[in-house]
Amino acid sequence: MRDAFELRTADAAGRIGELTVPRAGVTVETPALMPVVNPNIRTIDPARLPEFGAEICITNSYIIRETDGLREEALDRGLHDLLGFDGAIVTDSGSFQLAEYGDVDVTTREILRFQRDVGSDVGTPVDIPTPPDVDRERAEADLDRTETALSDAAGVDVGDMLVNAPVQGSTFPDLRERAGRAAAATDLDVFPVGAVVPLMNAYRYADVVDAVAAAKRGLDADCPVHLFGAGHPMTFALAAALGCDLFDSAAYAIYARDDRYLTVRGTEALDDLEYLPCSCPVCADHGADGLRALGDDERERRLAEHNLHVSFEELRRIKQAIRAGDLLELVEARARGHPALLDGYRALLDHVDQLERADRASKGTFFHLSGESARRPEVRRHHDRLDRLPVPDGDVLLTEGGVPSDDRYDATWRVVPPFGPFPRALSESYPLTAEVPERTDRAAEEAAARGVASLVAANPGTAFTLAHRGWTERALALVPDGVAVESLSTVEAGDRDGDQGVASDDRDGDQGVASRGDTDTDP
Numbered sequence: 001m002r003d004a005f006e007l008r009t010a011d012a013a014g015r016i017g018e019l020t021v022p023r024a025g026v027t028v029e030t031p032a033l034m035p036v037v038n039p040n041i042r043t044i045d046p047a048r049l050p051e052f053g054a055e056i057c058i059t060n061s062y063i064i065r066e067t068d069g070l071r072e073e074a075l076d077r078g079l080h081d082l083l084g085f086d087g088a089i090v091t092d093s094g095s096f097q098l099a100e101y102g103d104v105d106v107t108t109r110e111i112l113r114f115q116r117d118v119g120s121d122v123g124t125p126v127d128i129p130t131p132p133d134v135d136r137e138r139a140e141a142d143l144d145r146t147e148t149a150l151s152d153a154a155g156v157d158v159g160d161m162l163v164n165a166p167v168q169g170s171t172f173p174d175l176r177e178r179a180g181r182a183a184a185a186t187d188l189d190v191f192p193v194g195a196v197v198p199l200m201n202a203y204r205y206a207d208v209v210d211a212v213a214a215a216k217r218g219l220d221a222d223c224p225v226h227l228f229g230a231g232h233p234m235t236f237a238l239a240a241a242l243g244c245d246l247f248d249s250a251a252y253a254i255y256a257r258d259d260r261y262l263t264v265r266g267t268e269a270l271d272d273l274e275y276l277p278c279s280c281p282v283c284a285d286h287g288a289d290g291l292r293a294l295g296d297d298e299r300e301r302r303l304a305e306h307n308l309h310v311s312f313e314e315l316r317r318i319k320q321a322i323r324a325g326d327l328l329e330l331v332e333a334r335a336r337g338h339p340a341l342l343d344g345y346r347a348l349l350d351h352v353d354q355l356e357r358a359d360r361a362s363k364g365t366f367f368h369l370s371g372e373s374a375r376r377p378e379v380r381r382h383h384d385r386l387d388r389l390p391v392p393d394g395d396v397l398l399t400e401g402g403v404p405s406d407d408r409y410d411a412t413w414r415v416v417p418p419f420g421p422f423p424r425a426l427s428e429s430y431p432l433t434a435e436v437p438e439r440t441d442r443a444a445e446e447a448a449a450r451g452v453a454s455l456v457a458a459n460p461g462t463a464f465t466l467a468h469r470g471w472t473e474r475a476l477a478l479v480p481d482g483v484a485v486e487s488l489s490t491v492e493a494g495d496r497d498g499d500q501g502v503a504s505d506d507r508d509g510d511q512g513v514a515s516r517g518d519t520d521t522d523p
């Protein structure tokens with residue numbers, strides 16, 4: 001067990017937790033957003049950060065150490081006094097500068113001692129942030145150096161300062177996983193997944209997801225994970241659903257400098273905005289024209305304030321979604337904001353087994369909102385559990401609606417896409433209380449058909465009949481051969497038409513109900 005971090009509740013792989021930061025004397029609720037404070041450019045006075053909801057912030061100890069005057073002031077007064085911030089302060093080590101400029105003039109031991117001496121609450125060793133797409137040899141060599149930095153860090157007397165154990169490995173999932181395992185084996189405290197900024201900047205959210213998912217496989221469930229450099233609020237829900245607990249935002253200030261206005265659906269140029277889709281104090285007081293009319297410094301500061309407000313608002317929304325159990329519905333909504341985020345969401349669902357292991361068993365109502373919903377962990381779990389549900393021998397009807405042509409069954413189960421079959425007694429149990437659209441989609445039908453296949457495989461002694469509402473050929477092709485298949489729309493059309501069976505004649509062929517087709521009239 002890691003003393004500093006305690007998990008409260010989970011949704012998918014997302015979780016609400018508490019990070020105890022002993023040196024600051026505070027407990028930070030996660031997921032948490034850490035505004036990045038540039039010690040030389042204070043777009044927003046750090047003393048004001050609690051107004052926005054910040055309990056923790058991050059600044060760069062390397063810049064402080066390398067800046068004459070600032071270094072002495074930090075050592076003399078301590079970081080909290082220097083920044084005027086009472087919450088927890090995380091310090092970066094210069095690794096970012098190392099990645100940008102190729103070299104830094106400090107070792108892990110030196111920077112950790114400096115961080116301890118200026119009163120940092122969470123320090124960072126000098127890890128090697130390997131960019132994406134490098135060759136494997138370089139990624140492995142860099143990873144070896146990062147692992148050396150972690151073992152150096154473990155040997156420094158840091159008092160009760162927590163220490164980051166960064167997880168690198170570039171775009172190699174197996175290296176990310178190995179790095180996660182090595183980091184978790186140390187007694188360091190917080191686990192930043194590093195060097196994802198270039199992926200974020202290139203909108204490669206699917207690659208970010210794969211890197212984080214791999215790191216998480218190596219880390220233990222009780223490791224607090226920081227997605228280093230993920231500052232855009234439109235990405236928070238996706239990252240939180242993967243199990244990221246800490247985010248940092250330099251974006252709020254950097255974007256403001258270029259007159260860019262953050263929203264949960266993307267970034268807008270202030271010049272393009274006629275209306276402001278936000279009710280934070282800045283937007284409520286100014287409006288788009290009012291913001292544009294401000295002088296440069298004031299406008300930058302106000303935009304940074306809005307950017308922070310919208311970021312913290314999204315964090316609160318995510319925490320409420322985890323609490324309510326509808327985080328994946330929020331991810332789904334955010335994924336519709338940009339095609340690259342949809343790729344990210346689809347990549348998240350590639351890791352459904354990983355999500356399923358962390359997910360809690362019962363939540364609010366499952367909303368089926370798209371083809372992606374059919375790949376959610378709740379669907380996978382239902383399919384995995386079908387083999388445990390008792391099924392009578394004899395004839396069992398699986399039906400999307402009523403009872404079809406001939407009611408001679410020993411048992412009748414409901415079928416609801418995307419889940420597939422379940423006994424009526426489970427209708428009030430999560431996730432089978434799901435809200436699903438009446439106009440279902442192919443992915444949901446195919447998932448339901450896979451559920452039928454699981455049930456059939458687990459019960460070879462039972463004769464199944466599936467009554468469906470016009471499933472596609474592709475879905476029906478997933479139903480095992482031994483299952484008698486009947487289209488309810490055919491049956492219902494037959495009922496309405498009396499004994500004519502006109503509609504059913506057209507559809508028998510392509511619905512594969514020929515074996516039972518001539519029994520679809522009432523006696």
Ligand SMILES: [Zn+2]
Nearest residue numbers: 278280283306
């Ligand atoms: Zn606003």
